[in-house]
Amino acid sequence: MKRREFLKKAAVTTAAAGAALSFGAPAVHAKKRYLWKMVTTWPPHFPVMGEAADMLAKWVETMSDGRLKIQVYGGGELVPPLQTFDAVSGGMVEMGHGAAYYWAGKSPATQFFAAVPFGMNAQQMNAWIYAGDGQKLWEEVYAPFNLKPMPAGNTGVQMGGWFNKEINSISDFKGLKMRIPGLGGKVLAKAGGTAVLSAGGEIYTNLERGVIDATEWVGPYHDYLMGFYKVAKYYYYPGWHEPGTVLEMFVNKKAFESLPKDLQEIIITAAYRSNLWMLSTFEAKNNFYLNKLINEHGVKLKQFPQPVLKQLKKYSEEVLAEIVEKDPLSKKVYENFLAFKKNVVAWANISEIAYAKTLNL
Amino acid sequence: MKRREFLKKAAVTTAAAGAALSFGAPAVHAKKRYLWKMVTTWPPHFPVMGEAADMLAKWVETMSDGRLKIQVYGGGELVPPLQTFDAVSGGMVEMGHGAAYYWAGKSPATQFFAAVPFGMNAQQMNAWIYAGDGQKLWEEVYAPFNLKPMPAGNTGVQMGGWFNKEINSISDFKGLKMRIPGLGGKVLAKAGGTAVLSAGGEIYTNLERGVIDATEWVGPYHDYLMGFYKVAKYYYYPGWHEPGTVLEMFVNKKAFESLPKDLQEIIITAAYRSNLWMLSTFEAKNNFYLNKLINEHGVKLKQFPQPVLKQLKKYSEEVLAEIVEKDPLSKKVYENFLAFKKNVVAWANISEIAYAKTLNL
Numbered sequence: 022m023k024r025r026e027f028l029k030k031a032a033v034t035t036a037a038a039g040a041a042l043s044f045g046a047p048a049v050h051a052k053k054r055y056l057w058k059m060v061t062t063w064p065p066h067f068p069v070m071g072e073a074a075d076m077l078a079k080w081v082e083t084m085s086d087g088r089l090k091i092q093v094y095g096g097g098e099l100v101p102p103l104q105t106f107d108a109v110s111g112g113m114v115e116m117g118h119g120a121a122y123y124w125a126g127k128s129p130a131t132q133f134f135a136a137v138p139f140g141m142n143a144q145q146m147n148a149w150i151y152a153g154d155g156q157k158l159w160e161e162v163y164a165p166f167n168l169k170p171m172p173a174g175n176t177g178v179q180m181g182g183w184f185n186k187e188i189n190s191i192s193d194f195k196g197l198k199m200r201i202p203g204l205g206g207k208v209l210a211k212a213g214g215t216a217v218l219s220a221g222g223e224i225y226t227n228l229e230r231g232v233i234d235a236t237e238w239v240g241p242y243h244d245y246l247m248g249f250y251k252v253a254k255y256y257y258y259p260g261w262h263e264p265g266t267v268l269e270m271f272v273n274k275k276a277f278e279s280l281p282k283d284l285q286e287i288i289i290t291a292a293y294r295s296n297l298w299m300l301s302t303f304e305a306k307n308n309f310y311l312n313k314l315i316n317e318h319g320v321k322l323k324q325f326p327q328p329v330l331k332q333l334k335k336y337s338e339e340v341l342a343e344i345v346e347k348d349p350l351s352k353k354v355y356e357n358f359l360a361f362k363k364n365v366v367a368w369a370n371i372s373e374i375a376y377a378k379t380l381n382l
Numbered sequence: 383m384k385r386r387e388f389l390k391k392a393a394v395t396t397a398a399a400g401a402a403l404s405f406g407a408p409a410v411h412a413k414k415r416y417l418w419k420m421v422t423t424w425p426p427h428f429p430v431m432g433e434a435a436d437m438l439a440k441w442v443e444t445m446s447d448g449r450l451k452i453q454v455y456g457g458g459e460l461v462p463p464l465q466t467f468d469a470v471s472g473g474m475v476e477m478g479h480g481a482a483y484y485w486a487g488k489s490p491a492t493q494f495f496a497a498v499p500f501g502m503n504a505q506q507m508n509a510w511i512y513a514g515d516g517q518k519l520w521e522e523v524y525a526p527f528n529l530k531p532m533p534a535g536n537t538g539v540q541m542g543g544w545f546n547k548e549i550n551s552i553s554d555f556k557g558l559k560m561r562i563p564g565l566g567g568k569v570l571a572k573a574g575g576t577a578v579l580s581a582g583g584e585i586y587t588n589l590e591r592g593v594i595d596a597t598e599w600v601g602p603y604h605d606y607l608m609g610f611y612k613v614a615k616y617y618y619y620p621g622w623h624e625p626g627t628v629l630e631m632f633v634n635k636k637a638f639e640s641l642p643k644d645l646q647e648i649i650i651t652a653a654y655r656s657n658l659w660m661l662s663t664f665e666a667k668n669n670f671y672l673n674k675l676i677n678e679h680g681v682k683l684k685q686f687p688q689p690v691l692k693q694l695k696k697y698s699e700e701v702l703a704e705i706v707e708k709d710p711l712s713k714k715v716y717e718n719f720l721a722f723k724k725n726v727v728a729w730a731n732i733s734e735i736a737y738a739k740t741l742n743l
Contacts, residue, residue: 080651084445086644139740144505144538147658148665177505178733240733259736283447287648290441293655297508304509305722308729324736331743361666366741368669372539372601374738375620375685379500380727382692 055089055280059270060109062102062119064221065095068246069302070268073174074118077270077295084287089280091116106271110166115276118173121159121269122203129344130162130351133358134170136266138204138337141362143175143265143300145369149361150267158354167274173292174268174299177307179260180244181325182237183228183253188325191332200224200236204340205262211336228252237262241314242306250318257323261333268299416641418452420631421470423463423480425582426456429607430663431629434535435479438631438656445648450641452477467632471527476637479534482520482630483564490705491523491712494719495531497627499565499698502723504536504626504661506730510722511628519715528635532653535629535660538668540621541605542686543598544589544614549686552693561585561597565701566623572697589613598623602675603667611679618684622694629660 059078063071078091096102099114106124109117122135133140134155141149149155150172163170182201186193195213199206206216217233227233229252236253237260238244250256270292277285314320325333345352420439424432439452457463460475467485470478483496494501495516502510510516511533524531543562547554556574560567567577578594588594590613597614598621599605611617631653638646675681686694706713 080647083647084644084651086642142734142737144661144665148662151659151662152666178737180733241729258732259740260733261737261740264737281447283445286441286444287651290445290648290651290655293658294651297654297658298512300505301509301512304505304726304729305513307733308725311729311732312725322732324732327739327743330740334740334743364669364673365665368602368665368672369738370742371619371672371683371685372541372621372668373503373734374741376503376539376622376625377730377735377738378688379620379622379691379695380735381731382688382695 052088052281054087055284057089057091057116057276058099058114059091059093059116059118060096060099060105060114061094061117062096062105062123065098067095068243069299069306070118070174071095073268073295073299073302074270076298077118077173077291080291080294081287084291085284089284089287093118106166106168109271109273110168112167112273112275115273117168117271119269119271120266121170125203127166128162128350129348130354132204132344133351133354134159134162134267134269136204136263137341137358138208138262138264139334140264140358141365143177143267144373145362145365146175146265146267147172147296148365149358153361154357155361158357162350162354163271164274168271169274169277170269170271171289171292172267173270173295175296175303176239176263176266176268177300177303178240178265179237179263180240181257181260181262182235183244183249184235184255184257184323185228185231185253186234187255187323188257188329190326191329193329197235198233200227200233201262203262204337205237207340208262208333208336211339212333225249225252240303240307241311242303242309245310245314250314250320254321255323256314256320257325259325261325261330261337268296270295413449413642415448416450416645418450418477418637419460419475420452420454420477420479421457421460421466421475422455422478423457423466423484426459428456429604430660430667431479431535432456434629434656434660434663435631437659438479438534438652441652441655442648445652446645450645450648454479467527467529470632470634471529473528473634473636476634478529478632480630480632481627482531486564488527489523489711490709491715493565493705494712494715495520495523495628495630497565497624498702498719499569499623499625500695501625501719502726504538504628505734506723506726507536507626507628508533508657509726510719514722515718516722519718523711523715524632525635529632530635530638531630531632532650533628534631534653534656536657536664537600537624537627537629538661538664539601539626540598540624541601542618542621542623543596544605544610545596545616545618545684546589546592546614547595548616548684549618549690551687552690554690558596559594561588561594562623564623565698566598568701569623569694569697572700573694586610586613601664601668602672603664603670606671606675611675611681615682616684617675617681618686620686622686622691622698629657631656 061074078093100108105117105119108114120135121131124131159170197214198217200219224236345355422435439454461469466478469475481496482492485492520531558575561580585597706716
């Protein structure tokens with residue numbers, strides 16, 4: 022039998038066998054199966070963020086009919102949370118799930134793809150990443166680490182945090198010990214406060230014992246779960262330091278490129294779904310738990326005074342200028358970010374912002 | 383050879399043949415292939431909306447490795463735009479793409495899944511549909527028509543429209559002939575205006591010749607393409623009548639249920655991606671074209687005065703009350719919509735809305 026005829030015949034046999042097997046017996050796949058690992062920066066099955074990682078894996082498995090199975094590991098289950106980046110970069114595992122500002126030590130430019138104080142909100146970040154230059158720039162920042170990043174969630178506007186003293190003027194930040202990581206912490210320092218590092222599990226006790234005077238966390242849902250309302254007097258808004266934090270999924274580039282086109286597209290599309298699912302879930306949960314905090318636990322909501330926010334914004338610009346000055350890649354990213362923001366805010370002023378005013382008419 | 387042994391052997395043979403074939407020869411698929419049709423309410427390849435339908439089909443085809451190929455038809459190519467619903471409902475084609483308010487004649491409750499005057503914005507609509515009761519209710523409304531609906535896009539906040547007279551008080555709507563369909567048109571009528579029906583292709587000429595005094599369309603990008611700036615004096619905001627219009631994709635229920643699980647999940651996930659892609663694209667395009675309209679074409683932006691918006695909001699509530707009074711399903715949907723809106727606006731007031739104020743500090 023000639024090779025070509027053999028192949029033809031084999032194809033027919035295979036198809037027939039597949040058809041026969043589809044009743045009762047497991048389906049036959051001529052295609053390669055993949056068993057991947059995803060490490061995350063979240064505790065296992067952490068509400069919303071961790072759940073999103075779990076669901077993303079499930080969607081990929083279902084869409085690929087089991088050809089790409091992703092085992093999700095919570096932070097510390099396989100590697101410590103903050104080694105997620107290195108584990109995927111080095112090829113120990115194929116995928117990671119976290120937030121880009123955790124990797125500021127690798128490259129300061131990563132921070133622009135998570136949250137920028139007084140930066141863009143969720144809708145604007147998505148527009149920049151998906152329909153502006155954001156995705157291209159993000160890939161450029163992660164390329165030296167052999168990673169392909171993509172958005173996989175968003176918290177929406179976060180809360181300003183829990184405080185045991187009132188903030189009436191910018192001078193009230195002087196000497197304030199607050200748990201606030203990243204860029205927000207640098208801004209606090211400019212205002213004379215001290216950014217204190219506290220692991221998630223220690224914040225409550227630190228706040229209770231006065232080791233810290235204030236802490237930020239996420240929003241009403243997560244903050245409720247942490248029980249901060251029991252040990253803090255005031256719940257401040259808005260979360261100027263994280264106005265629409267992007268959560269990310271990244272894939273080892275070589276692993277990604279080794280996949281067939283259909284599985285690549287499945288991963289990309291699942292990440293979009295995860296992004297929208299997460300923001301929608303946050304929106305739905307946060308208003309429910311905000312109600313609970315106010316009505317069942319008597320939480321006192323307070324808005325940062327506008328002059329305080331104005332001053333914090335000025336400090337934020339200083340912090341960002343210092344980063345950009347030292348790192349050309351940060352400069353390139355931030356300039357693009359700022360140009361997009363300027364236009365999108367002009368548009369928001371006559372769309373979202375103008376419309377929002379009618380909601381309370 | 384016993385049956386069980388045969389099946390086992392066949393499986394091995396098949397797998398081996400598949401492996402051999404994966405080099406050079408076309409891959410072998412034991413699985414069924416589907417060739418589907420999607421009809422849409424848009425002109426072929428219409429910017430953003432039509433492009434999203436095209437892309438959705440492409441993503442599904444790529445993710446399914448060609449097992450589900452969807453041929454997209456612009457409005458009029460296979461059936462007239464407004465027969466999209468019937469064509470999918472009756473099983474003539476498998477999928478449709480449009481906006482739920484086009485089907486108010488089938489069931490008034492459909493309108494709540496597209497745009498409600500003074501209703502929720504894109505982010506809030508997504509939260510209601512994906513993480514509230516929205517999806518479940520939408521499926522209930524479409525079930526009698528044998529359709530499974532899902533969000534597949536969003537325009538964001540639209541513009542208020544192009545006017546040839548200034549709107550300084552609510553009485554300026556008296557006698558105003560405006561092209562504004564759906565619920566917005568009913569609100570206009572309450573204000574003493576006349577909602578005029580104009581097909582897309584006739585609006586420009588009608589505005590130029592004074593057949594109409596005003597028209598709404600979409601937002602800066604689409605409005606620029608239509609050239610309205612050449613024949614109208616004022617460009618009003620915000621689009622109180624369409625604050626976050628959901629575009630939809632629906633599938634004939636029987637056709638959907640006949641698909642294997644992987645292809646079902648692929649369709650659902652592609653629709654999420656399409657939703658996020660569309661809103662992001664609108665955000666990015668609108669600010670670019672808003673700039674163009676203002677700086678290159680001298681367009682005069684005008685904001686509806688707050689007292690006018692307040693009165694329009696009152697009329698909107700009347701229009702909605704009348705719909706709900708006559709139709710129990712509309713009542714059920716609207717009550718759920720309103721309860722969700724109340725909470726989500728309380729949350730928006732201390733998150734998105736409070737944060738937005740800092741953008742212009």
